[in-house]
Amino acid sequence: MATDSFHNENIQKLIDSVRIGFRIQNDVRVSEQSVKIFWKEDYDFNWITAKQLINHIDHVFEWKRQMNSVRRLSTEDFYEYVLPYRSIPDNSLTDFSDIYFAFMDKYLKDIDKDSVQNVVQRYNFVINQLCKFFPLYPYEEEIGYQELFFYGFHDCIPIASYGVSILRACGIPAAVEFNACYKQFQGRHYHGVVLDKNGNWLAFNPESSIPTSDNSSFDTKDILNIYRFMFSEQKDTPFFMEKNGEYVPDIFDSPFLKDVTSHLLKTIPLILPYRETGNNNLAYLAAFNSGVPSGIIPVTWGKINRTKQNVTFSFVIPDRYYFPVYYSPFGKSFSFGEPFYLDKGGKIIKSHIEGKADDVTLLRKFPMKQGLVDKAVKLIGTVIQASNDPGFQPCDTVGIIADTLQPYFQDIKLDMNKGPYQYYQIKTTDEYPHVALSELEFITDIRYGYENVIAASPLPILSSGDTLSEDKTEVRLMDEPLERIKWKSEYDGNPQTSPELYPTIRFMLKKPQFVTKIRMMPLNADNGIIAGNQYELFCWNNGEWKKILSERARYNYITVSIPSGSLLWLRNLTGGKEELPFYVDSDGLQKFIYP
Incomplete structure (x- = not known):
């Protein structure tokens, strides 16, 4: 049947009636059945059966026999990106690979699986078409990959996790990656990557985008370091490099992370002076983030050389603003240098501005877009x-x-x-x-x-x-x-x-x-001072943000006396999420770390 025939009015009415009937039946099923929860908050070996694992391994090795793209993989890549039944360690596991395969493989039989673009395009099409039949997302808990079919908000973590797991079950080498944070905004994003026949990793968002050969469709201009979830232990991570008893930030407290920033962004090695006492093996470059209580998120780690009194960071993204910090055994951050901007050429630009310590007028918490x-x-x-x-x-x-x-x-x-x-x-x-x-x-x-x-x-x-x-x-x-x-x-x-x-x-x-x-x-982002809103002003001091003001704005400005040359963060407690550190120059004007 020609595709255009689906646009016939009678055909559309028939399709709509089927969808309505399906949704009514599904609502009845949902109301009568309990939520499907099979995953365990425990080690997999306590509940996954030997039969499940054997069937999974046999199934995956069959792909190695059938598919050129899988046969071409190195043994290491095959074990890392096709064989694992999990795509995110410690994430909930509601279904196993046999379920994923039974669901998706029938939709892929008529396409060339050696083309990862074709496979992802078909995957996206199938998920989006199924969404037209299912009703609004009805559950408060996880139900398995079927939750992808329901209209409504879906977090990027299950979207990436299910997408990559389903692709692996169909013989496609794939992995889940995430960025540590954003330059200016809260949160982080999880996405998928697939390995093409030329050995290139191509990024995409399951359900909404297709991997391109040059990754040009994947927006990276505002992200910090990118990490991939691996199956094997990565010995060059803070999990293994830390000294006994050294605090490791939560984001890096995993043996299965690999910094893969360089496959999407330019990175450079960076050596910074380090003259702090203590027994730490590691120091960190952090980025500002208003979405966490500390106001900073560590985005990459460096190995301390106490003989040379420096620390080496291997993967640093230029055109970013960094806070050099280390952590006490109890997780308190301290500075080992002044915050700095690393320009596009990899040169450190000190942002210290000698402003006056007199009263200054603040008009915004975030620069105009x-x-x-x-x-x-x-x-x-x-x-x-x-x-x-x-x-x-x-x-x-x-x-x-x-x-x-x-x-x-x-x-x-x-x-x-x-x-x-x-x-x-x-x-x-x-x-x-x-x-x-x-x-x-x-x-x-x-x-x-x-x-x-x-x-x-x-x-x-x-x-x-x-x-x-x-x-x-x-x-x-x-x-x-x-x-x-x-x-x-x-x-x-x-x-x-x-x-x-x-x-x-x-x-x-x-x-x-x-x-x-x-x-x-x-039209604007509403980031000026709003009369009646409650504000807090923080000053960066030795590894932490210290509060120097808390007041409700009477007008569309705030007047405050600040330490000369201080880095400041104005927080609106009443509403809004967009906030960014700034200096106040000698003319009393706010200068944000990103214009």
């Missing part, structure tokens, strides 16, 4: 038009965005010499037909006596010298009650949403009325 700034720039030339004809024929241009909008409320004054008008619209340019405005209010004067008004949002107060005072005559004009329009992104109170898919926004009144100003905010 260039992509959002670019959108604000493209709004220049956007016009506000007014008319008494609903089709805007004719219309008057009563205002224009002439400068780059800043990431907070600001006013565009309108020309009402020919007003009042019944209809208003925000019209973007032909070059950029996207209304990337997150918030929008039509302002009028209370003295007009209009009934369809509510209180307007205040303009920001950005410094102690700001003479801005509330204009009690300004109110917000409404064309509909707020409760009816809050679903619209320009009225939802969220600076991070906007109607940018559309070229215009219209404001349609029941009768002509004066609009004196448009109060608008461009």
